Structure formats: C-alpha cells, structure tokens
Amino acid sequence: MKEKFLINGGKILSGEIEVEASKNAFLPILAGSILCDDKVTFLNTPRFSDIDNMCEILKLLNVEVVRNGELLSLDLHSLKNEKISHEYTNRLRASIFLLGPLLARFKQAVISYPGGCNIGTRPIDIHINAFKSLGVKIVERHGYIYCNAQNMKAGKVVFSSVSVGATESVMMSAVLLKGKTTLYNVAREPEIKELARFLNAMGAKISGAGTEKIEIEGVKKLKGVEFAVCKDRIIAGTHLLLGALVGKNMRVIGARREDNEILFDILKESACSFKEDDFGVTISSCGRSEAYKFIETLPYPNFPTDLQPMLMTFETLTKGTCVIKENLFENRFNHVMELIKMGADIFVKDRLAIIKGVEKLYGADVFASDLRAGAGLVIAGLVAEGYTTVHNIFYIDRGYESLEEKYAKLGADIKRLPE
Numbered sequence: 529m530k531e532k533f534l535i536n537g538g539k540i541l542s543g544e545i546e547v548e549a550s551k552n553a554f555l556p557i558l559a560g561s562i563l564c565d566d567k568v569t570f571l572n573t574p575r576f577s578d579i580d581n582m583c584e585i586l587k588l589l590n591v592e593v594v595r596n597g598e599l600l601s602l603d604l605h606s607l608k609n610e611k612i613s614h615e616y617t618n619r620l621r622a623s624i625f626l627l628g629p630l631l632a633r634f635k636q637a638v639i640s641y642p643g644g645c646n647i648g649t650r651p652i653d654i655h656i657n658a659f660k661s662l663g664v665k666i667v668e669r670h671g672y673i674y675c676n677a678q679n680m681k682a683g684k685v686v687f688s689s690v691s692v693g694a695t696e697s698v699m700m701s702a703v704l705l706k707g708k709t710t711l712y713n714v715a716r717e718p719e720i721k722e723l724a725r726f727l728n729a730m731g732a733k734i735s736g737a738g739t740e741k742i743e744i745e746g747v748k749k750l751k752g753v754e755f756a757v758c759k760d761r762i763i764a765g766t767h768l769l770l771g772a773l774v775g776k777n778m779r780v781i782g783a784r785r786e787d788n789e790i791l792f793d794i795l796k797e798s799a800c801s802f803k804e805d806d807f808g809v810t811i812s813s814c815g816r817s818e819a820y821k822f823i824e825t826l827p828y829p830n831f832p833t834d835l836q837p838m839l840m841t842f843e844t845l846t847k848g849t850c851v852i853k854e855n856l857f858e859n860r861f862n863h864v865m866e867l868i869k870m871g872a873d874i875f876v877k878d879r880l881a882i883i884k885g886v887e888k889l890y891g892a893d894v895f896a897s898d899l900r901a902g903a904g905l906v907i908a909g910l911v912a913e914g915y916t917t918v919h920n921i922f923y924i925d926r927g928y929e930s931l932e933e934k935y936a937k938l939g940a941d942i943k944r945l946p947e
Contacts, residue, residue, distance in 0.1 A: 529946055533918040533932055535909035536941035537891060540776050543938045545767055547782030547808075548574035550760040551927045552834075553722040556696040557757060558582045559625035560723060561602050562589065563632055563703060564730055566752030573600040574760075575929040577922070581620040585612060589626075604752075609634040614671065617642045624652055624693060628701035631664060631677040638674050654694040658685045659701065662709070682707035682746055690715050690827045695742070696723050703732040705746040714742050717828040718787055722758045729753045761787035763928065765835045766903050769842045770935075771811035772800040773911045778938060781808040790831045794820050794839070798846075819848030819885050825855050837863050837904030844872040845911065846885035854879050863901035866894035870908055870916070891916040896923045906931065910940055919947070 549572045558579070561568040573579065573595065583593045583600075588610055592603035609630060617623040621642040630637035642652070656666055656673070662683055665676040682705040685698055692715040700723075702709035714720070716738050724737035730753050733745035759782035768788075771778040772795055785792045785804060795802060798817035803810045820843065825833040833856040843850040844867055854860045861881055864874050869892040873884040891914030896902030902924040909916030918924075921944070924931060932942045 531921055531944055532947055533906060533909070533921055534943045534945050535891070535906070535916045535918065537889075537910050537912040537914065537916060539774065539910070539939050539941055541771065541774050541778050541910075541935070541938040541940055542776045544779040544781055545934050545938060547759045547764045547767065547780065548572075548576075548929050549757040550719060550722065551576050551578055552692075552760070552762070553719040554579055554757050555582055555622035556625045556700070556719070556723050557726045557755070558586065559622070559629055560700050560727055562586070562591065562604060562607055562626070562629045563700060563727070564750040564752055565604050565607060566750075568602045568604065568730075568752050569754045570600040571754060571756040572598050574598075576925070576927050578620055578622065578926045581616070582622060585616045585620070585623055585626065588612065588616065607633070609637065611638040611672075612640060614640040616640075624655060625697060625700070627655065627659075627673070627675065628697040628699070631659070631675055631680065631701050632704045635677045635680070636675060638672055640672050652693075654687060654689065654691045655697050658687060658694055658698045661685050662698070662701070662705075677701075680705065682709040685709065685711045687711070687713040689713075692717050692719065692827075695720055699723060699727070699734065699742065699744060702744040703727055703734070703746065703750065704748070707746055709744045709746070711742040711744070712740070714740060715827060716740065718758065718761060726753075726755055729755060759784070759787075760927075762832065762834045762900070764788065765791050765832075766838050766907070766928075768795065768802075768809060768811055769838045770907050770910060771813070772798055772817070773813055773842060773845065773907070775800070775811050775813050777810055777812055779808060779810045783809040788835070789829060790823075791835065791839075794823070816885075816887070817846045819843060819846040819850040819883070821849075822851045822853070824853035825860075833857055833860060834900050836860060837900045838907055840864075840874070840881065840883060841867065841904045841907045841911075843883045844874070844886060844889060844908070848885055850883045850885070852881045852883065854881070862897035863904050866901075866905055867908060869894060870912055888913050890914055893917045893919070896920040899923045899926045903928065906942075910935065910942065
C-alpha cells in the first residue's frame with residue numbers, strides 16, 4: 529500500500545531519539561554471512577525495508593531466516609547457489625554484495641544487474657575489474673553477470689577509483705582464498721571497518737581496514753557468530769541537523785563526532801549548541817545560522833554524499849549563501865525542485881547548488897525521489913510553516929525505521945497516511 533507523511537511543521541522537538549544500526553554496514557555484513565555454513569545472529573537489527581529485501585534474497589539461497597524483535601538469526605547449513613534474478617536485484621542495489629561471497633563459497637555466481645535509488649550512474653565495473661584481476665572469468669549478457677571463479681587466486685587488486693561497494697565485495701571474495709590478497713586505493717569508510725570487524729569475528733584475517741591498503745590472509749573456513757552492528761552515522765547526522773533547526777535539548781543517542789567530523793565542524797559554526805558525551809549528543813537550536821560558505825561531497829573522511837540533501841535543507845534557512853558541490857552522484861540534486869516548492873532559493877548548475885538562505889519554508893506537496901532526498905524533505909516539512917505532505921515514503925522506509933513515530937515522540941506533528 530502506498531503511503532505518505534502529513535506534517536504540520538514548526539514544532540519544537542525535545543526528548544531522546546536513538547540511532548539504529550547502520551544500514552550501509554548491515555547490508556554487506558548480511559551478504560558476508562553466507563561465507564560460513566553455520567548460524568549467525570544479529571543482536572540489533574532495525575526495521576529497514578532494505579534489510580527485509582536482503583533477507584528475502586537470502587531465503588532464495590535457502591538460508592533459514594528467523595526474526596524476533598531486534599534479533600535476526602540466519603541458519604546457513606543448507607545454503608545453495610541460485611541465480612539472483614531481476615525480481616530481487618531491482619529492489620535492492622546492495623544485492624551486488626552477494627557476488628563476492630558466492631564466488632568464495634561456490635566458485636560461480638549469476639546475478640542480475642542491481643537496482644536501487646535513482647541518484648545517478650553507479651557503475652559496477654570497478655567490482656568486475658577487481659574480480660577479473662583475481663582470475664574470475666566474467667560474461668555480461670542479457671542483463672545478467674555470469675561469473676566463474678574456478679581459477680580465482682589470491683593476489684593484488686588496485687582499484688581505479690575509490691569505491692565502498694567494490695572494496696567490500698572483494699574483501700568478502702578473498703577471505704577464503706589461499707594466500708594473501710592486498711587491496712590498494714580502497715575506501716576507508718567506517719562501514720568498511722565494520723565489515724572487517726564482522727568477518728574477523730567469524731575467523732577471517734583482515735588487517736588495514738580504514739586505511740588505504742587492506743591485507744587479507746586467506747583462511748579455510750569461517751564460523752558462526754553473534755554480532756551487533758555499529759550505529760548509522762547518516763541517521764545520526766539527519767537527527768542532528770533537524771535538532772540544529774528546531775531542537776531544544778534534543779538528545780541523539782548513538783551520534784559520535786568521529787563518524788561525522790565535518791558535520792560537527794559545520795554545527796560548531798552554526799547557531800546551535802550541542803554537548804557530547806559517551807552515549808550521544810544533546811543539541812538545541814539557538815536561532816538562524818550564518819550560511820556555511822562551501823561544502824563538497826567526497827569519500828570518507830570528507831563530507832558524505834548521503835548527508836548532502838539534509839544539509840541542503842539546513843542551509844536553505846541560514847543567513848547568506850552556501851555552495852554545495854556534489855562530486856559523487858549526478859542526480860543527487862533531485863530534491864532541489866521540491867525544496868523550491870517550499871520557498872527555498874536554490875540555483876543548480878551542473879554539480880553545484882547555490883543556496884541563498886530564506887527566513888521561512890512553507891508547507892507543500894513534495895515527492896521523495898530517493899532515500900536521502902526523502903529524509904531531507906521530512907526535515908523541511910518539520911521546520912516549515914503549515915502542512916507538508918511527503919509522498920513516495922517507501923524510499924524513506926529503506927533506511928529509516930518508523931520515522932514518524934520517533935519524531936512524534938519528540939513533539940513533532942507527523943502522521944503516516946495511506947495515499
């Protein structure tokens with residue numbers, strides 16, 4: 529059933545909100561589970577539709593999936609290799625993460641090209657070329673990727689450009705290879721470190737995650753494990769930006785500076801106050817901020833592209849002009865026209881968005897075009913004057929759990945309604 533959010537904006541938000549486990553860490557970790565033929569249990573599983581879709585693909589591979597609240601158990605004793613069709617991959621771009629583990633376990637895999645949010649071209653040629661450098665034979669035909677890893681060997685992989693997904697895929701493909709595999713020019717995101725922590729907990733030997741070089745010493749077998757996934761730094765950033773606009777002693781449990789250094793620098797220069805402790809951040813709005821002059825999205829440890837739409841919403845209400853440069857995805861400005869409907873003053877040219885701050889946003893009918901654009905529009909609705917209807921909220925459900933319930937507990941006037 530299609531649903532929408534109806535938001536009556538302008539309410540001051542206070543109280544506690546907890547950050548869920550990281551979607552961008554959880555999805556490759558779920559894929560990595562199939563590297564063992566044991567039982568894997570996750571202790572803090574959020575209700576994201578992306579996780580539900582990955583579990584559906586695991587069931588296709590004959591994994592027994594049992595969920596009880598936040599506990600998610602995978603029994604992998606009867607795992608089998610199956611062709612993963614467009615029916616599954618169209619719902620979830622992260623389905624590509626299964627390619628590496630399937631090659632490691634079965635030496636062959638067939639998968640349809642992955643889908644996901646329409647934020648621009650996200651070529652998987654970096655994945656494919658990396659597998660080829662380790663000896664995998666790959667044929668692309670009729671919308672499918674056919675991989676044969678009978679001659680796959682440990683070795684050296686130099687990525688042509690930094691890619692989180694490709695780094696994770698090759699890490700997983702190499703853990704069961706005899707010998708040492710070294711990856712150069714790798715992504716350094718916290719999610720990479722979390723995947724390595726998970727695989728090492730199962731018995732892998734991975735070092736260097738979080739640096740520009742990762743080394744993997746192959747092992748014969750991995751074992752089952754109980755595991756709690758790290759907090760989601762993008763959700764944390766979403767809540768903090770909202771708190772900077774309309775928060776009053778709003779406490780974000782699980783937010784950490786080390787995950788979002790540049791965001792914290794921006795907040796430090798803005799008209800808000802925040803206090804950090806071992807468990808999270810308490811944040812309050814202190815009026816209208818001066819615009820942050822220039823920000824660009826780049827791989828970690830720089831500002832994340834996934835947080836750019838939420839930051840843009842924040843900057844629409846500042847004093848002065850902010851320029852945002854989007855370096856990673858060419859369609860990441862799809863939310864701009866929706867913000868303009870609400871009274872924002874934004875001009876886009878190629879990869880640059882020039883935001884001139886306004887005093888108020890006004891409620892309107894807006895349409896989410898992807899997960900993060902949707903989150904940015906929810907923030908806009910919560911701070912706008914009057915009623916905002918956010919459509920296409922199935923995108924938001926991909927990476928936020930019951931967002932309307934969590935914000936309502938803080939004092940927001942937000943409801944989920946059928947279309």
